[in-house]
Amino acid sequence: MGNSVVVVLSERKRLRQLRDQLAAMTPPPLRLLAIGTGEEPVEAVPELNPKLSRQLRQRSMARWLLPFGFLAGLTFTFITDLDTFAFAGPVGSHLIGGLLGLGSGFMGSFAAAASVSSELDDRVRALRNRLEEGNWLLLVEIASGLEMPWATLQSAKPKALVRLNDF
Template sequence: MGSSVVVVVAERKRLRQLNTELSQLTPPPQRLVAIGQGETDIAEIADLNPALARRLRQRRMATWLIPFGFFAGLTFTFITDLDTFAFAGSIGSHLIGGLLGLGSGWMGSFAAAASVSSDVDDRVRALRNRLEEGNWLLLVEMPSGVEIPWTRLQEGRPKAVVRLNDN
């Protein structure tokens, strides 16, 4: 992921003009998304939708926390040699312990994903407000190692340019 900025423009004509100019750059932007009325919905962009970003983060965390929880629960029942689930037999008791660990890993993925607050949230809130005021947004992400075309962006006379990240 490279550097990302969001350009706020007041007119759709200017949005399209800037979009066309930036798409013709060499090297071209990695991502160029027009957002606003008649364009892409802001809810579809993970960078500008904290709820969607949290959901994606939870899914990524679940892919390793769920199996880890299962094996941790299984190992715990073997190590402690407790007969908490004696009704299920020897193998069943260990399997239930693993399933309980699996459930703990799944719940942990939600807790861990929700506990991470993004430093971008305030900037995203301001961008959402600009969008509600009737402006359009243009998300520009350049490849790693390529500088944002600041002069080209300023030629489009934006109302604001908000930096999302700088990698």
Template sequence: MTTPVGASVVVVLADRKRLHQLHSQLAERQPPMVQLLAIGEGETAFADVARLNPAAARQRRQRSMARWLIPFGFFAGLTFTYMTDLDTFAFAGEWSQHLVGALLGMGSGWMGSFAAAASVSSEEDDRIRSLRNRLEEGSWLLLVETPFGVEMPWALLQQAKPRAVVRLDD
């Protein structure tokens, strides 16, 4: 069972020593953090962090949209073939031509889920792009996710003198 996430932030730090100090301080806190991940050279690679991967987010959106667009397309295709009473797929027989129309509608819903997921650009994608730029400039990142209902330890984060603290969700 996964723990629901309360707040997610990425702390941008100037050096690796501060990164490890903050990581150990946060790891000792009770209740424990849902996720505490150091990102940078010699640590976890930026591309390996699913939470900071826009392609993974787009894939989740596509799957979510496909869950309702595919059945909708099936019924829309079926309804269209019955309403228009066209014999476009007459080779399949009277009953099967409606099924062929429904399957084509289902395929259209599947293709539409890709187009819709790719067309959405979230504000979080812009934040992630800025974090990637910070990492390329030589900074270190610490992904901190608290359990639901637990306040982010802002005072502790500020004591580490971060270059920036970026909220991933509002």
């Protein structure tokens, strides 16, 4: 993951010129993504789509919470020695407890992903509003450790430059 900046431009012509200038740099940016009418839709960009970010966060959390939930449910049935699921036998009872823990971990991944609000929400909302006003966005991502080409970005006379992450 590199450093990301979104450039807000009022004209599509400037967007294309800036994209071409940045693509010709050595080394080129890791990612140059034009967003707006006739370009990439904003819904396809995880950095600018809170719903998509939340889904990715939920999947990531589920990867951790599902196995731990299963082990917690299994452990709970061994520790408490309750016969809640006695009809399933001793092994089945513990297995059902583990599966219930797994389900709890799955539900917890949704709750945890929804409760985390990104610090970028306000910046992303402002960028989406700029798109609705008829502007175009250029997402520029450079490798970590490299300097962002600020002079080139400023030469396109952008309406705004928004950092998506700290340098």
